[in-house]
Amino acid sequence: MAGHQWSVVTVTYNSADTLRQCWRDADKPYEWIVVDNCSADDSVAVAEELGARVIRLPENVGFSRANNVGVREAAGQYILFANPDLEIGPDGFDVLRRHLDAHGGLVAPQLLSTEGVPQPNGRGFPYATAKLGNRKIWPLSRLHATYRVVANAGEAVYVAWVMGAAVAARTADFIAMGEWNERFFLYYEDHELGLRAWRHGLPVALLGDVRWTHHWARATNSFQWSRAHTLELQSAKTFFGMFPEFLVGLPLAARRHRRAARLIGSPVATDHGAGEPVPMSAPRATSS
Secondary structure, eight states: OTTOSEEEEEEESSOHHHHHHHSOOSOOOSEEEEEEOOOSSSHHHHHHHTTOEEEEOSSOOOHHHHHHHHHTTOOSSEEEEEOTTEEOOTTHHHHHHHHHHHHOSEEEEEEEOTTSOBOOOEEOOOOHHHHHHHTTOTTGGGGHHHHEEOOOTTOEEEOSEEOTTEEEEEHHHHHHTTOSOTTOSSSSHHHHHHHHHHHTTOOEEEEEEEEEEEOOOOGGGSSSOOHHHHHHHHHHHHHHHHOGGGTTOOSOHHHHTHHHHHHTTSBOOSSOOTTOOOOSSOOOOOOO
């Protein structure tokens, strides 16, 4: 796989059937690294059959840490983190690359449901009220309009963060900003990643000209309590401890996240724009 511009990192955990469904395309113009979180099924064998270089972990270390294992093995100049339930099209990589070369930061394709309906994988500031509204809890559900973001074809929109199911960056930028925060086992790590990118001069955008299918079935959509709910609650406690402005309103989010507050929801300029270019590598950030 030497010589590919792109490295794609996929974290698996009992994902064999999903891999068979979504990654069967033999044409993979990228280095594909699968990091397996000690699956009990045949995820490793399936991934290898489909052309991946597999890194087997002796235990389930969580999403963030496993992704970081993959980053450190990646040879590509550009990196895409892609969930097992994502179907990616090879023609999208050039579009993502051009955006990253022009603007840097993090970028995500517009995700589509299995039925072809756009998923709002771009998000605004993650206030606790907006997140409750996202679960259709009235009257907070009225916040959907500004919190949930989609990008139409021909559009690129600045967002606070993008879902970790599909997010791309220049590899050097991603490493320099501190990689995934390993304080998060699962959930909220993508919220923190987007906000940290903004605070280190790297914008976050959703790109409507790349449209990939995401066969998403969120484990915490059910009201029946499960381990997934416990993990999400633990991650929420960590996240809001780091960013109390999104829970209690202080410090003011617009003050702590000035550049993000100025740009979120606005279209990405077709040229660099005054003051918008970013360096190839951002200043190194801590993961705390």
